[in-house]
Amino acid sequence: MTQxxxxxxxxxxxxxxxxxxxxxxxxxxxxxxxxxxxxVGQREIKKVPLLRGKTVVNLFFEASxxxxxxxxxxxxxxxxxxxNLAISTSSTSKGETLLDTxxxxxxxHTELFVVRHSLAGAAHLIASHVPPHVHIINAGDxxxxxxxxxxxxxxxxxxxxxxxxxxxVAIVGDILHSRVARSQIQALNALGAAExxxxxxxxxxxxxxxxxxxxxxxxxxxxLEDVDVIMMLRLQRERMRxxxxxxxxxxxxxxxxxxxxxARAKPDAIVMHPGPMNRGLEIDSAVAxxxxxxxxxxxxxxIAVRMAIMALILGPPAEVRPAxxxxxxxxx
Amino acid sequence: xxxxLDIEAAIERMAQSLHGLLKRQPVMVGIHTGGVWVAGRLxxxxxxxxxxxxxxxxxxxxxxxxxxxxxxxxxxxxxVAIDDRHVILVDDVLHTGRTIRAALNEIxxxxxxxxxxxxxxxxxxxxxxxxxxxxxxxxxxxxxxQHAKLVGGPDKLELTIQETGG
Numbered sequence: 001m002t003q004x005x006x007x008x009x010x011x012x013x014x015x016x017x018x019x020x021x022x023x024x025x026x027x028x029x030x031x032x033x034x035x036x037x038x039x040v041g042q043r044e045i046k047k048v049p050l051l052r053g054k055t056v057v058n059l060f061f062e063a064s065x066x067x068x069x070x071x072x073x074x075x076x077x078x079x080x081x082x083x084n085l086a087i088s089t090s091s092t093s094k095g096e097t098l099l100d101t102x103x104x105x106x107x108x109h110t111e112l113f114v115v116r117h118s119l120a121g122a123a124h125l126i127a128s129h130v131p132p133h134v135h136i137i138n139a140g141d142x143x144x145x146x147x148x149x150x151x152x153x154x155x156x157x158x159x160x161x162x163x164x165x166x167x168x169v170a171i172v173g174d175i176l177h178s179r180v181a182r183s184q185i186q187a188l189n190a191l192g193a194a195e196x197x198x199x200x201x202x203x204x205x206x207x208x209x210x211x212x213x214x215x216x217x218x219x220x221x222x223x224l225e226d227v228d229v230i231m232m233l234r235l236q237r238e239r240m241r242x243x244x245x246x247x248x249x250x251x252x253x254x255x256x257x258x259x260x261x262x263a264r265a266k267p268d269a270i271v272m273h274p275g276p277m278n279r280g281l282e283i284d285s286a287v288a289x290x291x292x293x294x295x296x297x298x299x300x301x302x303i304a305v306r307m308a309i310m311a312l313i314l315g316p317p318a319e320v321r322p323a324x325x326x327x328x329x330x331x332x
Numbered sequence: 333x334x335x336x337l338d339i340e341a342a343i344e345r346m347a348q349s350l351h352g353l354l355k356r357q358p359v360m361v362g363i364h365t366g367g368v369w370v371a372g373r374l375x376x377x378x379x380x381x382x383x384x385x386x387x388x389x390x391x392x393x394x395x396x397x398x399x400x401x402x403x404x405x406x407x408x409x410x411x412v413a414i415d416d417r418h419v420i421l422v423d424d425v426l427h428t429g430r431t432i433r434a435a436l437n438e439i440x441x442x443x444x445x446x447x448x449x450x451x452x453x454x455x456x457x458x459x460x461x462x463x464x465x466x467x468x469x470x471x472x473x474x475x476x477x478q479h480a481k482l483v484g485g486p487d488k489l490e491l492t493i494q495e496t497g498g
Contacts, residue, residue, distance in 0.1 A: 036405035048391035315400025
């Protein structure tokens, strides 16, 4: 169902809801496009006129400073008008439904909604009810998906490590509840990564995790052996209240990324984290701020990747796009 | 149509015309893709001190909402500050003028040049905007349905004329 929703009749991205089912070609098209947007952020005037006159609404039903800010900067660098709505303090608390909220904003001639919601499937639900000229980007829905985070992660990996076919990647932490991990695994597998490992206590691994095409480890030291990339996940403290892990100290003792554990990976391995980090819980400050950390470049790359996704999905309607795309330049 | 267009001779004529600007220590900028090839030749012939700049105007096109992203955008690169500098903007074919308009917009996002001189290898009829080249390698008469494209770069430049229909 998502596939039909996510693409138009010409097979081009209409919404960006999940990595699941995206072809390697589509993912690479996004990464290549993002590459060209990197230079925009390095200019004195960090702005291009691509989305001038378009309106983007950041519709955040769940708080997130970092993701919302990078979407806002991305849209503004494309010259779109951006409105930020933190809905938990607005209409839905007065009894308005999710779709009522979107319909009202739609009536204000919005072209793109960036949606974050604590319930899995919220972005899909909205996408299935908006008219053809309105586009939806999923900025994280429950434990389901966080596709733009996964795209910026693989973009960062490619910019540091090149092609994926020889890479061993370890994802460490709460795999069971992580929408980031789910989307990362899908992206890495679509790109042909040599091996994707997941490292977590058994209570934080999904049952039959191998079906996700990953190799599970509960032993952190063995799991990190010879990997090229370590992707740490943020540990939600409520998991401790749910008795899925014993205590912060115990978790850090066994699964925290310390310089000693990092030494098990390849010497040039990179360390990633989607943020915000719990220093001393999942990652040691010496690693987070160390020479192998690419955590801040991830944030920078997130802007270019989100610019690319917005530009690609806000392109022309399906009926004119394919023919026009045959030429590299229509005007001279 | 000019079937036997001598591109090297046209570039040489451009270089001769641009010679008078050298005292202003100009910065040369080529527009992807053909313009960069021509600019590369001119840059060498004129022995300019500053490195060659390149522009990809894909993000500045006025037809984005009709044709979408160019999947092969090349990053623009202006290696020196252009504030108060004299810029020589180079493209392969001047047709409607829309590419040049986009290039000017992009240049002004990098800074405020003292002047911009437009140098094109081929000038053809069909202007849709009031844009004029100061330096032209060759004037080519083409019908509206014909499309001129520089190919074979950067080494063996060749102008192809295609019938675009309609």
